[in-house]
Amino acid sequence: MAILFNNVTIIGVGLIGGSLARVLKAKGLAGSITGIGRSRETLELALRLGVIDHLGQGTKQSIEHADLIVLASPVGSFETIVKDILPHLKKGAILTDVGSVKGKLVKQIEDLLPRGAHYVPGHPIAGKEKHGVAEATETLFKGTKCILTPTRSTDPQALERVRSLWLEAGARVVLMDAAAHDHIFAAISHLPHAAAYAMVNTVAEFKAGPDSYITFSGGGFRDFTRIAASSPEMWRDICLLNSENIIEMIEQYQFALTRIKKAIKHRDGEKLEKLFRAASDCRKGLE
Amino acid sequence: MAILFNNVTIIGVGLIGGSLARVLKAKGLAGSITGIGRSRETLELALRLGVIDHLGQGTKQSIEHADLIVLASPVGSFETIVKDILPHLKKGAILTDVGSVKGKLVKQIEDLLPRGAHYVPGHPIAGKEKHGVAEATETLFKGTKCILTPTRSTDPQALERVRSLWLEAGARVVLMDAAAHDHIFAAISHLPHAAAYAMVNTVAEFKAGPDSYITFSGGGFRDFTRIAASSPEMWRDICLLNSENIIEMIEQYQFALTRIKKAIKHRDGEKLEKLFRAASDCRKGLE
Numbered sequence: 288m289a290i291l292f293n294n295v296t297i298i299g300v301g302l303i304g305g306s307l308a309r310v311l312k313a314k315g316l317a318g319s320i321t322g323i324g325r326s327r328e329t330l331e332l333a334l335r336l337g338v339i340d341h342l343g344q345g346t347k348q349s350i351e352h353a354d355l356i357v358l359a360s361p362v363g364s365f366e367t368i369v370k371d372i373l374p375h376l377k378k379g380a381i382l383t384d385v386g387s388v389k390g391k392l393v394k395q396i397e398d399l400l401p402r403g404a405h406y407v408p409g410h411p412i413a414g415k416e417k418h419g420v421a422e423a424t425e426t427l428f429k430g431t432k433c434i435l436t437p438t439r440s441t442d443p444q445a446l447e448r449v450r451s452l453w454l455e456a457g458a459r460v461v462l463m464d465a466a467a468h469d470h471i472f473a474a475i476s477h478l479p480h481a482a483a484y485a486m487v488n489t490v491a492e493f494k495a496g497p498d499s500y501i502t503f504s505g506g507g508f509r510d511f512t513r514i515a516a517s518s519p520e521m522w523r524d525i526c527l528l529n530s531e532n533i534i535e536m537i538e539q540y541q542f543a544l545t546r547i548k549k550a551i552k553h554r555d556g557e558k559l560e561k562l563f564r565a566a567s568d569c570r571k572g573l574e
Numbered sequence: 575m576a577i578l579f580n581n582v583t584i585i586g587v588g589l590i591g592g593s594l595a596r597v598l599k600a601k602g603l604a605g606s607i608t609g610i611g612r613s614r615e616t617l618e619l620a621l622r623l624g625v626i627d628h629l630g631q632g633t634k635q636s637i638e639h640a641d642l643i644v645l646a647s648p649v650g651s652f653e654t655i656v657k658d659i660l661p662h663l664k665k666g667a668i669l670t671d672v673g674s675v676k677g678k679l680v681k682q683i684e685d686l687l688p689r690g691a692h693y694v695p696g697h698p699i700a701g702k703e704k705h706g707v708a709e710a711t712e713t714l715f716k717g718t719k720c721i722l723t724p725t726r727s728t729d730p731q732a733l734e735r736v737r738s739l740w741l742e743a744g745a746r747v748v749l750m751d752a753a754a755h756d757h758i759f760a761a762i763s764h765l766p767h768a769a770a771y772a773m774v775n776t777v778a779e780f781k782a783g784p785d786s787y788i789t790f791s792g793g794g795f796r797d798f799t800r801i802a803a804s805s806p807e808m809w810r811d812i813c814l815l816n817s818e819n820i821i822e823m824i825e826q827y828q829f830a831l832t833r834i835k836k837a838i839k840h841r842d843g844e845k846l847e848k849l850f851r852a853a854s855d856c857r858k859g860l861e
Contacts (some may be wrong), residue, residue, distance in 0.1 A: 306839065412792045432790065467782060474777045475791040479798040485830035486769060487853035489823070490761045495754060501860065503719065504762040505699045507801045511766040514794045515857040519850035523843050530838045536776070537835045541828050543772035548824045551817045556810050563806035566774035570802040 291452060292355040292381075293318040296343065298368060300324055300333040303385050303411065304359030305423025308338045309455040313425040323349045324360060333420045350375035355452075358384035363524030365392055369399050378403040381445045385411055387472060388528040389436045389465040397440060405445035408465065410434045410472075411458060431456035436465040473532030478540055480522050481533065483515035578739060579642040580605040580669075583630065585655060587611055587620040590672050590698065591646030592710025595625045597743040600712040610636045610645065620707045637662040642735075645671035650811030652679055656686050666688040668732045674696055674759060675815040676723045676752040684727060692732035694792030697721045697759075698745060716744035723752040743829065765827055767809050768800035768820065 295311060297304045300322040311317040322330050323343035333339045343349030350356065350372045358365055365386060378381070382404060386392055393408045400406050411433040433453040437446050452461050463471075490508075493500040501508075526533055550558040582598060584591045587609040598604040611619050630636030637643065638658045645652055652673060663669070669691060673679055680695045687693050698720040710787045710794035720740040724733050740747050750758075777795075780787040788795075813820055837845040 320634050340765065341854050355648070412790065414793060431792075434790075463782075471780070471790050474780050474787045475683070475795050477796050478776070479773060481834050482769065482773060482831065483798060483857075484850050484853040485827060485834055486766060487857050488833075488849060489830045490825045491852070491856045492826070493758070493761050495750075495758055500758050501762045501856065503699065503721075503758050504860070505718075506701060507859060508762050508766050510797050510800045511770060512853075512857050513797045513859075515853045517854065519847050519854050522850050523847040526834075526838050526846055527841060527843055530841070534835055534838055537831055537838075539779070540772060540776045541831055543776045544824055544828055546775075547753055547768050547772055547813075548821055551813050551821055551824075554814060554817070555649075556814055559813055560806050560810040562775060563771050563809050566771040566802045567804065569778045569788065569801050570770075570774050573791070573796060573799075 290318055291316040291455075294352045295319070295355045295357065296321045296323060296353040297339065297357045297359055298323050298350050298372075299358070299360030300329060300339060300420050302414065302418050302420070302422050302427070303361065304357060305333060305338045305420040306413070306425065306427035307357060307359070307385070307452075307456065308333075309423055309425035310407075310428065310452075312337070314455050316452065317355075317476075318457060319354060321349050321353070323399045329420055336420065336423075338420055338423055346371055347375050351377055353377070353380055355448075356380060356382045358382065358386065361518070361521045361524060362386040362388050362392060362528060363520065366395055366399075369396050372461070373399055373401055373404070376401060376404040379405070381405045381407060381448060383409050383449050384408045385409055387476065388469060388525055390469045391528050393436060393438060393465045397438065404452075405442040407441060407445050408438075408447040409449060409453070410436070411453065411470065426457070428453070431458050432461050433458035434461050434463050434468055436463050436468050438465065469529050470532050473529055473536045477525055477529055477533045478536040480514050480517060481526065481537060482540060483512050484522070485516045487512050577605055578603040578735060578742075581608070581639045582642045582644065583608045583636050584607070584608060584626065584642040584644045584646055585610050585659075586645070586647030587616060587626060587707050588646065589705050589707070589714070590621060590710050591644060591702065592625045592707040593700070593712065593714035594644060594672070594739075594743065595620075595647070596710055596712035597715065597739075599624070601738065601742050603742060604642075606684060608636050608640070617709055623707065623710075625707055625710055633658055634662050635854055638664055640664070640667055642739075643667060643669045645669065647809045648674040648805070648811060649675050651816060653686075656683050660686055660688055660691070663688060663691040666692070668692045668694060668735060670694045670696050670736050672696055674763065675756060675812055677756045678815050680723060680725060680752045684725065692729040693723075694728060694732050694736040695723045696736060696740070697723070697755065698740065698743075700745075713744070715740065718745050719748050719848035720780065721748050721750050721755055723750055723755050725752065741803065756816050757819050760816055760823045764812055764816055764820045765823040767801050767804060768813065768824060769827060770799050771809070774799050774802045
């Protein structure tokens with residue numbers, strides 16, 4: 288395929304940012320890729336691995352020639368970064384992101400953006416257990432969904448170009464309202480993370496002699512709480528940015544737990560089995 | 575090693591019962607292994623795979639010569655099975671089980687047991703995602719814990735023989751009070767199962783157009799809810815048999831969720847990060 292973007296700058300070259308860079312390289316979609324971010328060590332590794340072509344030297348030089356800027360750092364950093372880069376955005380530059388919260392962030396960024404620059408909000412549903420640029424691969428997005436949440440002010444051509452990029456990455460692109468996105472991901476992603484953190488905290492409080500109960504845990508508990516090993520700062524920011532939806536979901540979840548608790552209290556085996564079977568059938572449909 | 579038990583009868587030849595049979599065979603610990611259970615198909619498969627030597631022909635013939643009887647069927651079936659087999663237990667026979675609830679079950683079984691027969695309650699902490707005798711292997715218990723919960727009436731020699739069996743299987747044997755066992759497993763196993771069922775039920779109620787929110791789920795949700803695919807009947811029985819502890823744990827868990835919810839509501843980022851970091855550090859220590 289022909290070059291899609293002449294100069295690309297990726298802010299935050301981790302698993303997601305790095306994998307997108309690898310797609311751009313593998314498919315020859317970018318003239319040149321510059322990486323910037325907090326950790327010089329990560330950027331040097333990205334350069335050594337051939338994920339990026341250049342290590343950004345300051346914000347101005349890294350941004351002023353960029354045709355595409357990808358925000359792939361933690362969502363809590365977006366506002367500061369956008370404020371930092373916006374004086375340097377060239378006319379026609381496209382800014383996109385891979386953040387897992389959209390509503391408030393999209394509004395924040397759109398309000399800050401100068402005329403002549405375009406913003407296309409995105410959220411690729413990809414990831415794996417291991418993080419970091421060393422794990423980045425051009426196949427990460429193959430067969431996954433990438434959600435884009437354009438608003439009334441999103442430039443249609445910019446949207447189309449970002450869409451093409453994700454299609455090239457092998458993702459299925461789903462267009463969605465930012466508010467709908469945040470409600471859905473509060474349920475399927477943000478709630479499970481909060482629930483896994485709460486589960487570990489619950490169990491960690493109990494001890495049998497000198498040993499935490501957790502030392503007796505088997506594979507089920509490990510699977511269940513794997514996501515509780517995720518970055519506390521990142522999930523703090525997501526919870527604050529999508530607070531209303533996450534609070535709603537936690538309350539719905541507490542309600543579902545109370546239903547099970549009541550069935551146990553009333554020794555209602557039929558009800559319990561029904562609740563468990565509905566969940567079990569639904570979950571079996573997933574894999 | 576020398577033969578530990580002349581005739582062994584395994585009731586319920588699935589992953590656990592079948593793997594224990596494989597250990598007995600691989601190490602030459604049993605003279606002969608008979609399998610009985612609800613499903614003739616499973617037993618025929620176990621026979622074909624060489625997991626058992628004989629397919630039991632009726633309760634009397636399967637039990638009257640047995641030196642060791644292993645209850646490896648779902649815990650909800652234990653009471654009925656014990657009532658069924660007890661008239662046929664020979665003097666000195668040892669009954670053991672692999673059930674994941676102990677307190678009430680142990681009492682039920684001890685109350686039913688005739689003089690001269692011995693009961694050693696057990697719970698190997700092993701399992702894998704796949705079930706059934708075809709997955710049974712003599713290495714399943716290697717490096718795992720097996721909990722035995724003897725009572726004041728447990729025969730010390732019977733306990734020692736069952737202990738030897740699990741040591742031969744490669745498990746670390748932990749002796750524990752049945753009540754302590756049930757409290758620990760309410761926290762690390764029964765609660766996560768109830769929580770996973772509740773999670774799937776919560777999310778399943780939401781739809782985006784014709785699609786359930788679940789169709790947007792990624793790896794995190796899948797890991798988190800994997801255990802919700804478990805047998806609804808089995809978990810119904812466990813919840814009813816360990817009801818008080820499970821209710822306590824659900825309430826503790828709801829409390830931990832409320833703490834997170836409140837920190838989000840009050841936009842207390844510091845508190846949120848602290849709660850998440852405690853869980854994250856604890857979880858990272860697990861693997």
